[in-house]
Amino acid sequence: MDIKQFLDSTYLKTPEQAGLSLEENRKVVQGFISEAIEERFKLIMIRPDMVAFAKKMISEAKSKVLVGTVIGFHEGTNSCEEKLSEALKAIEDGADDLDFVCNYEKFKAGDVNSVKDEVLKCTKLGLSHHKTVKWIIEVAALSDQQIIQLTTLIKNVVIANFKEDNYASVFVKSSTGFFKTQDNKPNGATIPSIIMMLENSAPLPVKAAGGVRTYQEAVEMINLGVKRIGTSSAKAISLGLTAENNY
Numbered sequence: 001m002d003i004k005q006f007l008d009s010t011y012l013k014t015p016e017q018a019g020l021s022l023e024e025n026r027k028v029v030q031g032f033i034s035e036a037i038e039e040r041f042k043l044i045m046i047r048p049d050m051v052a053f054a055k056k057m058i059s060e061a062k063s064k065v066l067v068g069t070v071i072g073f074h075e076g077t078n079s080c081e082e083k084l085s086e087a088l089k090a091i092e093d094g095a096d097d098l099d100f101v102c103n104y105e106k107f108k109a110g111d112v113n114s115v116k117d118e119v120l121k122c123t124k125l126g127l128s129h130h131k132t133v134k135w136i137i138e139v140a141a142l143s144d145q146q147i148i149q150l151t152t153l154i155k156n157v158v159i160a161n162f163k164e165d166n167y168a169s170v171f172v173k174s175s176t177g178f179f180k181t182q183d184n185k186p187n188g189a190t191i192p193s194i195i196m197m198l199e200n201s202a203p204l205p206v207k208a209a210g211g212v213r214t215y216q217e218a219v220e221m222i223n224l225g226v227k228r229i230g231t232s233s234a235k236a237i238s239l240g241l242t243a244e245n246n247y
Contacts, residue, residue, distance in 0.1 A: 003215070006222055008068060008097075008207070009036045009234035010045040012177070026050075030057070037063045041234050043097060044068065048090050055094035068097030068132075071122070074178040076101030076138070080118040084125055091129050098126045099134040101176060104141055107150055115150075119157045127166050134171035134207055134228075139193040140179045140186060147193055151200040158204060171228065172201045175210035186211050189221070198225045213243040 011032040015025040029046055033054050036044040043066040054067045069090045072078040087098050100122050107115045126133035137150045151172050158170050174189040181187045188210015197206045208221045209230030218229055218237050233243030
């Protein structure tokens with residue numbers, strides 16, 4: 001198994017979150033991009049303001065590494081129009097994958113129609129530009145029933161509005177890795193949450209993000225049926241080591 005082709009190497013901290021200056025944080029991002037090129041990971045996942053920079057580095061290296069970015073990160077409460085605008089800018093900068101944070105707070109509040117609307121419009125924008133779209137549902141913020149319901153909602157919107165050829169390009173993704181939980185509960189992918197997503201997303205693929213910290217855990221996720229894994233410790237996992245980071 002070429003596990004590297006399942007790994008979305010991820011760095012999404014702002015300078016403030018990392019406790020670094022703008023330039024220091026930029027160097028960290030540059031290091032992650034260089035590592036992704038050297039290790040031939042599937043994708044480098046970074047914030048929108050670094051997409052053009054990453055694309056340039058990858059192009060100069062004649063690498064096949066994809067560039068992904070996050071939209072509406074990390075709370076997902078931006079309006080649909082704001083998400084569309086942010087996504088369009090990322091597309092113009094060369095992003096290959098667009099990972100949208102679903103407005104799960106609206107979903108929890110019962111505003112299902114707004115969520116359906118953003119899933120439809122944002123997915124349409126991504127697919128019309130031949131991009132991969134992923135919907136982050138933030139499993140740690142949801143009950144088991146809500147995980148099932150939101151996953152099913154996304155699947156149903158896609159099936160009702162897009163052709164079968166597009167299904168493989170629209171993922172349901174577990175987590176941002178930034179959600180604050182109580183009592184040290186997991187804030188990312190867990191086996192039970194991923195199983196619920198897989199059972200209710202098909203034929204759409206699933207990305208497990210957050211909490212996958214070892215090669216064995218990654219393989220277990222892949223064996224369950226996960227098609228992508230988001231991690232800030234892609235190299236450690238690919239080498240069979242235990243990740244030091246939680247995401």
